[in-house]
Amino acid sequence: xxxxxxxxxxxxxxxxxxxxxxxxxxxxxATFKDLFVKGHSPSSALNSYKMDLQMEHGTEYVLQAAxxxxxxxxxxxxxxxxxxxxxxxxxADGEEMLAELDSAIQTYNKEKGIECAKxxxxxxxxxxAICTPMMRxxxxxxxxxxxxxxxxxxxxxxxxxxxIFLLLTHSVAGGLPLGCLITTSESKETITCALDLYKExxxxxxxxxxxxxxxxxxxxxxxxxxxxxxxxVFPEAxxxxxxxxxxxxxxxxxxxxxxxxxxxxxPYLLGLVKAMVYADTVEKLGETYEALCVDETxxxxxxxxxxxxxxxSRRREWAxxxxxxxxxxxxxxxxxxxxxxxxxxxxxxxxxxxxxPVQLLDFLLVRLxxxxxxxxxxxxxxxxxxxxxxxxxxxxxxISASMITAVxxxxxTSYLYKVMSxxxxxxxxxVDMQHGMCTCHVGLNGAPCKHQYAVMKHFHVNSYNFFxxxxxxxxxxxxxxxxxxxxxxEGWFRPLSGRVSPPDPAITxxxxxMEVDDSVDDLETVDTVDCEDTVVxxxxxxxxxxxxxxxxxxxxxxxxxxxxxxxxxxxxxxSLENGIRETADTLVDMLRRDPSExxxxxxxxxxxxxxxxxxxxxxxxxKTFGKYTxxxxxxxxxxxxxxxxxxxLAHKHGKMIKVQPAAVSRRNRTAVGGRxxxxxxxxxxxxxxxxxxxxxxxxxxxxxxxxxxxxxxHNLSQCVENNENIGKNHASKW
Numbered sequence: 033x034x035x036x037x038x039x040x041x042x043x044x045x046x047x048x049x050x051x052x053x054x055x056x057x058x059x060x061x062a063t064f065k066d067l068f069v070k071g072h073s074p075s076s077a078l079n080s081y082k083m084d085l086q087m088e089h090g091t092e093y094v095l096q097a098a099x100x101x102x103x104x105x106x107x108x109x110x111x112x113x114x115x116x117x118x119x120x121x122x123x124a125d126g127e128e129m130l131a132e133l134d135s136a137i138q139t140y141n142k143e144k145g146i147e148c149a150k151x152x153x154x155x156x157x158x159x160x161a162i163c164t165p166m167m168r169x170x171x172x173x174x175x176x177x178x179x180x181x182x183x184x185x186x187x188x189x190x191x192x193x194x195x196i197f198l199l200l201t202h203s204v205a206g207g208l209p210l211g212c213l214i215t216t217s218e219s220k221e222t223i224t225c226a227l228d229l230y231k232e233x234x235x236x237x238x239x240x241x242x243x244x245x246x247x248x249x250x251x252x253x254x255x256x257x258x259x260x261x262x263x264x265v266f267p268e269a270x271x272x273x274x275x276x277x278x279x280x281x282x283x284x285x286x287x288x289x290x291x292x293x294x295x296x297x298x299p300y301l302l303g304l305v306k307a308m309v310y311a312d313t314v315e316k317l318g319e320t321y322e323a324l325c326v327d328e329t330x331x332x333x334x335x336x337x338x339x340x341x342x343x344x345s346r347r348r349e350w351a352x353x354x355x356x357x358x359x360x361x362x363x364x365x366x367x368x369x370x371x372x373x374x375x376x377x378x379x380x381x382x383x384x385x386x387x388x389p390v391q392l393l394d395f396l397l398v399r400l401x402x403x404x405x406x407x408x409x410x411x412x413x414x415x416x417x418x419x420x421x422x423x424x425x426x427x428x429x430x431i432s433a434s435m436i437t438a439v440x441x442x443x444x445t446s447y448l449y450k451v452m453s454x455x456x457x458x459x460x461x462x463v464d465m466q467h468g469m470c471t472c473h474v475g476l477n478g479a480p481c482k483h484q485y486a487v488m489k490h491f492h493v494n495s496y497n498f499f500x501x502x503x504x505x506x507x508x509x510x511x512x513x514x515x516x517x518x519x520x521x522e523g524w525f526r527p528l529s530g531r532v533s534p535p536d537p538a539i540t541x542x543x544x545x546m547e548v549d550d551s552v553d554d555l556e557t558v559d560t561v562d563c564e565d566t567v568v569x570x571x572x573x574x575x576x577x578x579x580x581x582x583x584x585x586x587x588x589x590x591x592x593x594x595x596x597x598x599x600x601x602x603x604x605x606x607s608l609e610n611g612i613r614e615t616a617d618t619l620v621d622m623l624r625r626d627p628s629e630x631x632x633x634x635x636x637x638x639x640x641x642x643x644x645x646x647x648x649x650x651x652x653x654x655k656t657f658g659k660y661t662x663x664x665x666x667x668x669x670x671x672x673x674x675x676x677x678x679x680x681l682a683h684k685h686g687k688m689i690k691v692q693p694a695a696v697s698r699r700n701r702t703a704v705g706g707r708x709x710x711x712x713x714x715x716x717x718x719x720x721x722x723x724x725x726x727x728x729x730x731x732x733x734x735x736x737x738x739x740x741x742x743x744x745x746h747n748l749s750q751c752v753e754n755n756e757n758i759g760k761n762h763a764s765k766w
Contacts, residue, residue: 207368
């Protein structure tokens with residue numbers, strides 16, 4: 033049989049409905065790949081491409097936008113992005129993910145020429161330790177790393193809920209990272225294993241010469257597993273407790289209903305404990321404690337007196353008056369690490385969970401390091417537009433040069449000075465600029481004070497306690513911490529005054545250290561393009577997460593919209609019963625395998641389960657179980673969603689990283705609406721309390737359901753002032 037093709041179609045060839053079925057051209061695919069490299073998500077890349085297309089073709093845009101070869105659909109952009117993503121990071125879990133994780137660590141170590149990361153598994157728990165070249169430079173060249181290290185943990189930054197531990201020291205630039213740990217559990221065994229790995233990574237000059245003995249001080253919150261692990265790995269270090277977390281825990285204790293403490297007594301009782309924390313002397317601390325024990329309000333609650341007695345027995349960890357002889361330098365809270373966690377979630381992860389531990393590791397190795405390098409470089413260049421603590425910014429001061437006397441001026445430079453008091457002519461303070469100490473009540477433990485600043489200003493002495501506006505050597509020091517090199521023109525960091533800072537032995541870079549770091553930086557210089565590509569790839573994947581979950585649950589929602597109202601799905605009760613039994617068996621196995629970690633959560637689960645009394649309560653609990661653990665639908669399960677649902681969810685991001693309570697409490701704002709990020713729009717009712725009263729008018733809006741109650745704030749001072757409860761714990765993320 034002979035078939036003749038006339039190529040006559042029964043539809044138009046140059047119509048919008050026809051052109052939308054064309055294959056996407058290679059030129060268009062290359063353009064979208066370039067947009068992904070620049071950090072766009074699938075949806076933002078498509079929007080940007082359409083805008084450029086409209087600007088280029090003007091009135092002819094309607095013809096270009098209909099042609100799929102020139103303007104692809106959103107699903108194609110998602111598929112293209114997913115193909116690039118899976119090629120970069122591999123599987124999301126299982127043995128393949130562990131292999132990818134080990135491969136990423138080995139690749140990074142090979143690129144840097146030194147061992148910067150290690151991984152191990154113990155009893156099924158994953159532990160990773162990180163100490164990048166920049167962290168090594170902070171260890172070796174920043175003196176504060178030998179004195180005080182802040183440690184804190186956070187989670188919810190990936191789909192597997194891995195815990196991230198940051199180790200930082202303080203500086204005029206804020207917290208500087210000394211190491212990072214990734215674990216899949218917060219048990220003492222897992223944290224100790226991760227710290228042992230971290231200890232193996234440390235160079236001989238770690239903690240500014242103390243080596244693997246660790247720093248003199250660790251400042252943490254009141255986490256037993258964390259403190260016990262630090263004691264086991266660094267037995268010579270002294271552990272201090274963050275006073276903010278102590279007062280926060282006391283306030284939560286006062287609000288627990290089982291303690292039956294009257295609401296109007298709670299702020300007063302917290303004030304008694306706070307007076308103990310901020311007592312000036314040890315004698316006053318004892319007097320304050322004795323006064324609390326006989327206070328007519330406190331003696332009404334025997335359980336409170338027992339709790340305070342237990343807290344008082346640990347006073348060496350939290351009492352500020354017992355820290356005068358140790359170099360805390362005015363740091364009594366772990367604000368540095370709380371701020372670092374917020375930076376990690378806001379700027380590194382952009383409040384979107386990482387897809388897998390592989391991507392989590394990549395962000396910490398590449399993007400976190402790049403952030404601190406940029407920050408230190410900006411400060412070295414004298415750019416004070418970044419956030420700096422006020423205590424590091426020098427004030428005007430009224431102390432003149434005639435009020436300062438150098439104690440030892442036999443050498444060209446002296447570090448000991450005597451500064452006269454501004455208010456008392458018969459009183460003078462001794463200032464040691466080499467160690468950053470002063471005999472005044474502020475600088476006694478090494479904190480910045482006006483007497484140190486006056487010496488630095490009039491005698492041009494280097495100081496780690498103030499931002500180096502006119503200190504060339506300190507700016508060189510910050511730049512070296514950032515890059516490990518000094519490849520800038522001579523005099524680049526010299527101030528406008530032209531004054532040449534005297535050399536400071538404390539910040540002179542060792543030649544041997546320079547050789548080691550030069551070898552590392554040579555690798556970084558040779559692979560500059562590769563490093564940039566890695567950063568860009570990381571940003572690509574971060575953006576992809578925002579769109580990967582854009583239309584989650586659309587299958588079920590679309591089915592609910594299209595299914596007849598009276599239709600009932602066919603149920604296989606036997607399979608459901610088997611699934612319940614298997615789930616219960618799995619939970620029992622986990623409890624037997626690790627009772628120390630699962631006994632508490634299982635008891636909490638049983639208590640909550642037994643508290644459900646109605647069918648509606650059981651249905652709601654079953655449908656929301658595990659909803660916020662980070663597990664989301666894959667992109668392939670959403671490709672059949674209807675356009676209506678897709679458009680409605682197109683602007684939503686992936687699962688959000690929750691906000692730390694301590695991070696929220698330190699924000700300078702009056703309106704606290706829970707632990708979500710603040711959004712624009714109509715003000716909350718709480719923000720209207722101080723406004724003029726408005727006469728209510730009857731309207732149809734009054735018939736609508738009331739808004740859900742405002743969540744408990746996490747600003748401790750506001751809670752005490754308003755006499756309201758604070759968030760339960762770090763697990764209540766929203």
